Every structure is written in structure tokens, then in C-alpha cells.
Amino acid sequence: MDTTYSVPATVPIxxxxxxxxxxxxxxxxxxxxxxxDIAFWRSANILWQNFSAWLLFAGLVFGGLAIVVGVVEMLARRKTRLFRPSWAAIIAYVVVLLLAVANSFVHAGDGWTAVVPYGLALSAVTFVVMLLAAWLNRSVVSRRSVGVNHYA
Incomplete structure (x- = not known):
């Protein structure tokens, strides 16, 4: 006798x-x-500066694409509205992209001054603001109790 059991999902995500x-x-x-940027600062090898410039470019392209897709999904799909970040997180994400654009302009220069000190500082500030945005976004998800079964 073959019996199959169906267990319903506890949290519909x-x-x-x-x-x-x-x-x-x-x-x-x-x-x-x-x-x-840290590797370039420590070694002065131009290869690291080129890597930084290409990484900034790729991050900006995918960041712009993520913003466009995020807006389209938020308007088109009602289910994703539960997962949307707070306004503070959205502003922080926009600040990250603006800092990355400024950093890309700094990295467009030649030689040592294209990275040290302003490019390195902008990379560090971008990283810190990115962490802040991720923390703000995560706090919204945990505050809304996404994935928590209150009836167990």
C-alpha cells in the first residue's frame, strides 16, 4: 500500500x-x-587600478539594472511588496550608487592619484554605506516576521 502525505507549507513565501x-x-x-584599491595602495601595481575601474563599471551597470527591475517588480507584482525595503534603505542604496559614480570618476584618472587617497576613501565609504543599506533592509524583513511561523 503506497501512501503519500502532503505537508502544507507553514509560511507562504x-x-x-x-x-x-x-x-x-x-x-x-x-x-x-x-x-x-587596498591591493593597489600596498603594491602600486597598475593592474589593481584597472581591476577597480572595471569592477566599478560592472557594479554600476548591474546596480542600474537592479533598480529598473526592482521598480518594475514592485509595480507589477503585488507579492513582492511584502519584501520591499524601507525608504531609508532605498535612499541608502541610491547613495551607494551615487558614491560609486563619483568613485568611478576618480578612478578614471591616471597613476597613483586615481586611487590614493580619494579613490580608496570613496571605496571605503561606499562599502560602509552598502553595509548600512543591507542592515536597514534586513531589519525591515525581520520586523515584518518574514519566514516566521507564529502558530508552531
Missing amino acids: PSRPLYGMLAQFPAVCFTLTLLT
């Missing part, structure tokens, strides 16, 4: 928004930009 997957790319690119 909608499919993961595409924005959440795209938003990881700028975070990785901007973090690696900080690391490559």
Missing part, C-alpha cells in the same frame, strides 16, 4: 524577486573594488 538576485552583483563588485 512568494517566489523570490529577480531584484534580490540582481542586487547581489553590485554588492560584490563594490566590495571587491575596495579590496583591489
Whole structure:
């Protein structure tokens, strides 16, 4: 006798928004930009400056794409509204992208001064603001008790 049991999900979570997957790319690119700036500062090898410039470019492209997809998803899909960040997190994400644009202009220069000291400082500030934005976004998700079963 073959018996199958169906166990209902305890918390109905909608499919993961595409924005959440795209938003990881700028975070990785901007973090690696900080690391490559530190490597350039310590070694003065021009290769690290080139890596930083390309990482900034990739982070800005994916960041812009994530913003467009996030706005479209927020308007088109009602289920993702539960997961949208607070206004403080949205402002922090925009500040991250603006800092990255400024950092990209600084990195467009040639030689040592393209990274040290202003490019390195902007990379560090971008990283810190990115952490703040992630923390603000995470606090919204935990405050709304996403994924918590109150009836267990």
C-alpha cells in the first residue's frame, strides 16, 4: 500500500524577486573594488587600478539594472511588496550608487592619484554605506516576521 502525505507549507513565501538576485552583483563588485584599491595602495601595481575601474563599471551597470527591475517588480507584482525595503534603505542604496559614480570618476584618472587617497576613501565609504543599506533592509524583513511561523 503506497501512501503519500502532503505537508502544507507553514509560511507562504512568494517566489523570490529577480531584484534580490540582481542586487547581489553590485554588492560584490563594490566590495571587491575596495579590496583591489587596498591591493593597489600596498603594491602600486597598475593592474589593481584597472581591476577597480572595471569592477566599478560592472557594479554600476548591474546596480542600474537592479533598480529598473526592482521598480518594475514592485509595480507589477503585488507579492513582492511584502519584501520591499524601507525608504531609508532605498535612499541608502541610491547613495551607494551615487558614491560609486563619483568613485568611478576618480578612478578614471591616471597613476597613483586615481586611487590614493580619494579613490580608496570613496571605496571605503561606499562599502560602509552598502553595509548600512543591507542592515536597514534586513531589519525591515525581520520586523515584518518574514519566514516566521507564529502558530508552531
